[in-house]
Structure formats: C-alpha cells, structure tokens
Amino acid sequence: MEVILAGGAGLALGMVMQRLHLHRREDVRCAVGLLAPQVLRKLLLALGVGVMFTALLMWLAVIDIDTVAAPVLDGGTLLGGVVFGAALGWSGMGPGTSGAVLGADRFFEGACAVAGCAAGALALPYAEKAFPALRGWLEGGGYTLFRVTLDEPFLFAGGFLGQGCVGLLIVIAGLCVRRAHEEPPQEAPAAAPAAAAEPEDVQEDAFVAILPGEEPVVVDTGEEEVEEEDKEDNENG
Amino acid sequence: MIQLVLYAMTAVGAFLAALPERIRRRKEPRLRSTWQGCLVCFGAGVIMVLAAGLARMNGQLLLGLLQGSASAYVFAAVAWLAGLVAARIKERRRRT
Known part of the structure; x- marks a missing residue:
C-alpha cells in the first residue's frame, strides 16, 4: 500500500x-x-x-x-x-x-x-x-x-x-x-474615430477632430482665406 | 524502496505532463543535451547530496520547511543567498 x-x-x-x-x-x-x-x-x-x-x-x-x-x-x-x-x-x-x-x-x-x-x-x-x-x-x-x-x-x-x-x-x-516586477498596464488602444455624421458637410481644407462619444467638431484652419488673399495680391501685383 | 519508487515516478510524471506539449511541438527542434551540461549535472548532483548530508538535510529540507524546523529555514536561506550569487554570475557569463 x-x-x-x-x-x-x-x-x-x-x-x-x-x-x-x-x-x-x-x-x-x-x-x-x-x-x-x-x-x-x-x-x-x-x-x-x-x-x-x-x-x-x-x-x-x-x-x-x-x-x-x-x-x-x-x-x-x-x-x-x-x-x-x-x-x-x-x-x-x-x-x-x-x-x-x-x-x-x-x-x-x-x-x-x-x-x-x-x-x-x-x-x-x-x-x-x-x-x-x-x-x-x-x-x-x-x-x-x-x-x-x-x-x-x-x-x-x-x-x-x-x-x-x-x-x-x-x-x-x-x-x-x-x-x-509587474509591467505597467498597457493603455487600451484608442477607439477608431467614428465616421463623420454628415461627410458632405466637411470641407476638404478643414481639420476634423473627433473624440470617442462626442459629436464631430469642425475646425476651420483658415487656409482658404489665406489662398484668396494670395490670389488677390497676385492679381493686383 | 519507497523513496526509490517516489523518485522513479517523479520522472514518469514529468514525462507524462510534458507529453502534450511534445506532441504539439513535434516539428520544432528540441532541446538537446550537451556534454558540458551533462558534466555540470553530474558534478552538481554529487556536491549537492554531500552538502545536504553535511547539513543533515538529505530528504529533510522540504519536510523541515513544511513542519517549521529552524535548521531547515536557516539552510534554505543560506542556500538561497549562495545560489543567488552563483546564478547571477553564471547568467552574466552565459550572456557575454
């Protein structure tokens, strides 16, 4: 036994x-x-x-x-x-x-x-x-x-x-x-930005910042005004 | 006799427990013994059995730790400190 x-x-x-x-x-x-x-x-x-x-x-x-x-x-x-x-x-x-x-x-x-x-x-x-x-x-x-x-x-x-x-x-x-000896916890990968609710409203020269769970925020970079001013200067000059 | 059976069945148990992983990795290259490793294992086996006999710990170390023997705890602490130094030296030599 x-x-x-x-x-x-x-x-x-x-x-x-x-x-x-x-x-x-x-x-x-x-x-x-x-x-x-x-x-x-x-x-x-x-x-x-x-x-x-x-x-x-x-x-x-x-x-x-x-x-x-x-x-x-x-x-x-x-x-x-x-x-x-x-x-x-x-x-x-x-x-x-x-x-x-x-x-x-x-x-x-x-x-x-x-x-x-x-x-x-x-x-x-x-x-x-x-x-x-x-x-x-x-x-x-x-x-x-x-x-x-x-x-x-x-x-x-x-x-x-x-x-x-x-x-x-x-x-x-x-x-x-x-x-x-534990490794620091890795941050969760950021959620993929959601597609704009209305893509047709977004202009080509605008920077779009979208945070998770928030409405899309459209920020005008002002590049369009600068280009128009340049055109006027060229025409006058 | 009982200790011999216990020892032999330890090898069998380790072999059986490693079997699923062996089957899963049967196409991968396996670890092979080297003559240096064999030499180190033989020498370490002789030295450790004699050292444990010197400390009267042959077959008593784990039992002594579980049952609260002071000499077993002192032996384990001293052995761990010496092993810490030896292992660090060995690993440093192996990586360089």
Whole structure:
C-alpha cells in the first residue's frame, strides 16, 4: 500500500514540477537569481500554501506530531547550505528536480544528474568521517520555529497558528514578488474615430477632430482665406 | 524502496505532463543535451547530496520547511543567498 501511495505521490510531484518549469535548468537558475519572478512567485506560493496546510493538518492531528523531528542547527547547516546553494545556482537543478529533468527534453543531462546524486549517496558514508570537523565550528541544537511538537525545543510561542502565519507570510512574499516586477498596464488602444455624421458637410481644407462619444467638431484652419488673399495680391501685383 | 519508487515516478510524471506539449511541438527542434551540461549535472548532483548530508538535510529540507524546523529555514536561506550569487554570475557569463 505504501509503495502505491509513494508511486502516486511521485507521479503527481513530477507533473507539478513539470508545470512549474522545474525541469528547465535555466528557469530554475533564473528563479534562484531573481531573474524569473514568475517562477519564483509560483515556488513561494506553493511553499506558503504547503506550510499553511501542514500546520492545519498538524493542528487537526491528521499528521502525527510525534514523527516531527528537528535537525540540528550547527556549522554544518551553514556550510552545507552555502555549498548546496552555490551548486544549485550554478547548475540550475537540485536532487529533487533531477527526476523531472530526466523526464523532460534533456534526457542525458537528467540521467547524469541522477547518476551524480547516486554517486553522492554512495560516497556519503565515507564523507561522514570528515563531517564532524566541519560541523564543530558552530555548536547548536535542534529547534522548531514554533511549539508544534511535544518535546522538541522551540524558538517562538504561537504553536500551529504561528506556523500557519509563517505560511501566510510566504504567500504574501510571493505575491509581492509578482507585484514588484509587474509591467505597467498597457493603455487600451484608442477607439477608431467614428465616421463623420454628415461627410458632405466637411470641407476638404478643414481639420476634423473627433473624440470617442462626442459629436464631430469642425475646425476651420483658415487656409482658404489665406489662398484668396494670395490670389488677390497676385492679381493686383 | 519507497523513496526509490517516489523518485522513479517523479520522472514518469514529468514525462507524462510534458507529453502534450511534445506532441504539439513535434516539428520544432528540441532541446538537446550537451556534454558540458551533462558534466555540470553530474558534478552538481554529487556536491549537492554531500552538502545536504553535511547539513543533515538529505530528504529533510522540504519536510523541515513544511513542519517549521529552524535548521531547515536557516539552510534554505543560506542556500538561497549562495545560489543567488552563483546564478547571477553564471547568467552574466552565459550572456557575454
């Protein structure tokens, strides 16, 4: 049963990743570099809604809070974050999105990404011997932001409501990203000037200005009088 | 086993979701893999799995973000800042 659920969840996850354009490495790179606000907006909205629903399900006891574990925050978290982020920003893919890359256009790049993740997983037990020295420069502990477990230490009071507010803040941040990069609204094209109500009344040397919803206004440019004066001058001269 | 099934079905799901667009654009030239791209993807996969292991975030990042783990939020913030710099440098090099 669990295998079927995992398969269904993976299928849905792959479809969502494809719709979010996470299979395109360029789009992911631009989203991380704040160069593609529409992708970043989608990611923030997805994360924010996910945090809110997780808080709701934890409050309703659908998610067992005994399974919630807070990983230790120490020097390894910061160092690993820097290395992970640099590789993510440079390559435009992550361990989670490599499966989506595999199922998209660039099959061989996805296959290499999956092979790289597998090689990393194989090398991880050997690298664990060097990790304590890399983690030890900053001591820390495992915390949750709010009190959502029975025994894990937490940083702020507020419980599940506070956790839901964090999700709401992420959603608002996503909406602000869109607004900050939104192009100014284009003006509606001006309506085509209506034809003159009585074309025979309009003289050839008159300038006609017609505004939408208004009666045609005929403005005499005075060119006819100037031409008559010129003719009189020529005859007299 | 469960994680392997989840991972494999992610690729299947992405393939199925991309299928209508592929059929619609079957006459247009498709994006092709390059050996540089393959090399970058392989190296990035190794480095990211090791970095996530260093931070104890292998398979825990998204879960930690959803469940409110402080270390997951710190890891995501630091990773995003580093990724921002790396992505900007990469894009600048690519466009010049």
